[in-house]
Amino acid sequence: MASSTASEWDLHTAITPAGDGLFDATLDPGWVVGGGVNGGYVLGVVGRTIAETLPTKPHPLSVSASYLSASRPGPAQVSTRVLREGGTVATVAAELGQEGTTRISVLATYADLREMPTDVSTTAVEPALPPLEECVPGSMAPAETRRIAPVMDRFDLRFDPACIGWAMGKPSGNGHIQAWLKMADGHPLDAVGLLMVCDALPPVTFDLGRPGWAPTLALTVHVRAVPEPGWLKVSHRTRNVAGGLFEEDCEVWDPAGRLVAQSRQLAMQPRP
């Protein structure tokens, strides 16, 4: 039975060994968005499974996922295969499937971030976000939106007012959305949780005046440090909308002012 101090994230990503490198998981309906389950959450379940199979290398450095079919709430099976383990990093291939159909296929490099050198010379600039009380809470979204996207109830999101015009029918056209993010239950996230954070915000195409579902084809996340507890800053941008596809770059900064995760995904543009 779960401890009363377990976080929602830990409960929703819990897995059970099923033998032969297989694990059973249950995709929680709380992560539904539109016709499927949030892709970052599904990646988090796989990321958790890999972490638990690598006791001395619990942290993802680089995780790449191909999304093959839309995940549904309910039972899922995760398989992992260690391609190489030795030295400071391990490389693992993994898949999550439901009823015999692969949902996502993953290639991952894991290590122990606490044993990495402590040097930092980041030239990236921390996103400028107004104070929390000046930002727009995700809870202000219309009831209809929240009904088709219960995933929004997993987070406390506070959007930068400069990037939320799309919610009022006035997208900026800049291809930029940024927000403060905390889990709704107040629990801090670990390194694996960052895999999910990189896909937590609405598609950046909303800010281009293209609302609608933007199915992810491929997503790569680099995790560079274990985040400090507290509010995270999450920034999504797109710079290349072409050929029916767009790339979405995400940065996650922790309360210590560190760039803890960088991701890039390739997604299909919402249909007009």
Place this chain on the structure above:
Amino acid sequence: MASSTASEWDLHTAITPAGDGLFDATLDPGWVVGGGVNGGYVLGVVGRTIAETLPTKPHPLSVSASYLSASRPGPAQVSTRVLREGGTVATVAAELGQEGTTRISVLATYADLREMPTDVSTTAVEPALPPLEECVPGSMAPAETRRIAPVMDRFDLRFDPACIGWAMGKPSGNGHIQAWLKMADGHPLDAVGLLMVCDALPPVTFDLGRPGWAPTLALTVHVRAVPEPGWLKVSHRTRNVAGGLFEEDCEVWDPAGRLVAQSRQLAMQPRP
């Protein structure tokens, strides 16, 4: 026998079916850099193999590779496994091995770029590069450098003088290298060739005053259009040097002024 009009790139990435989804390749010694073979070239060999197994989807949209061990010149085996094919995209897992040891593992999404919508609304800005004749040819590199990096003879590279201070012992510290690129034999590159171009320049850490080999852990390339023939603009940047690792973002622009490829790799910092 190869036609006299075959490009060096086609010859060096040629594969032979060996049955059961396996292909034989030969890694050409002309791509050696230091103790191994250029990672972009190895990815190109795998990318070519995937393209040849997908007759109606010849173009990579997104390719992610994990680098497990250093490749050597000589025979190699490539295996491919179609994870999903249907609709406009196919997803494939592939591996390249030598003497029973996996060198790289790959997850890829392919399509036919000629059948994608033609809309473009890129906000990315084309790199400003001085005219060719004002740039610094790669052929000016010291003989010793060229001896340990014969890969340099594969390209005609013309470096932006503003980003080549490191070659004279005066790195800018900006983490930025950009150059014009053409194949040395003058042949144009196809979409698969862009997988290689994203790893063709010296490590961007040279511009941070950290010379030396920077082993790639993981590399993801998005190809967004088939490049027009002619000089390509290639730009490498890093924004997050931390934990003994750095990310390297590459953009490739074609002569038509289109952002044809974007990549990001996670690499180990050169040892001081």
